[in-house]
Amino acid sequence: MIREFAAGFGTLVRGFGLWRTHPRLLALGLIPAAISFLVLAAALIPLGFSLGGITAWLTPFADGWISGWRDALRIALGIVVFIAAAVLSGLVFTALTLTIGDPFYQRIWREVERSLGGEEPTGETGFWSTVGEGLRLILLGALVALLTLVLGFIPFVGGVLATVVGVLLSGRLLARELTGRAFDARGLDHDARLRLLGAGRARVLGFGVATQLCFMVPLGAVITMPAAVAGSTMLARALTDRAVVDGSADLTGEGTTHA
Incomplete structure (x- = not known):
């Protein structure tokens, strides 16, 4: 599992x-x-x-505390709030960028497909399908951000736990969204995609976490996005090829290059 998780990181590096x-x-x-x-x-x-104002509004019960304890609580909560916002913004960024930049990213993933060899998938993602997937990602991202915020209230370990859970869950969502174009080109339906992503769970998570961590670096999202599109295409190809070799997934649909 650790090896596969590391391979997911390596896929982004290849991108x-x-x-x-x-x-x-x-x-x-x-x-x-x-x-x-x-x-x-x-x-x-x-x-x-x-x-400062947000954390004060969230913790009115601490107004009468000793200033040191009150400030420590509100600083810690402020960090958690910002982490939750960063998690959500990373997913919103992905949804928005893939929607408005679809023509650009189609050129990237098609070039990656050609460089990997074999017959190039011919399917495409419709505009409204892209919008729908983007809205779904934003909705799920809001739920992840809310969970991150709630976990942050756990005494002592809340900040660390919220960060870890937020990065893991958002990374999973990012990987699923980014591989969508390559899967669309193969004509794979929702169930087939879930089987592929489930079979390569550790690698998918590694790729998503690596991408999310890069997104959290200032300006990292801008530089990383084209590489993430390229890497996700490599990831989708690897998952599909392995499933065909192992016979572990039923890949059907028009546009797939693997029978």
């Missing part, structure tokens, strides 16, 4: 490798990523400046 071999292609992916980043930054920056 970054395309910056060396196809810099112009990946540079196209920076455009929608930068637009999405600016939109989200406009929301996160005011949130950062408002954390």
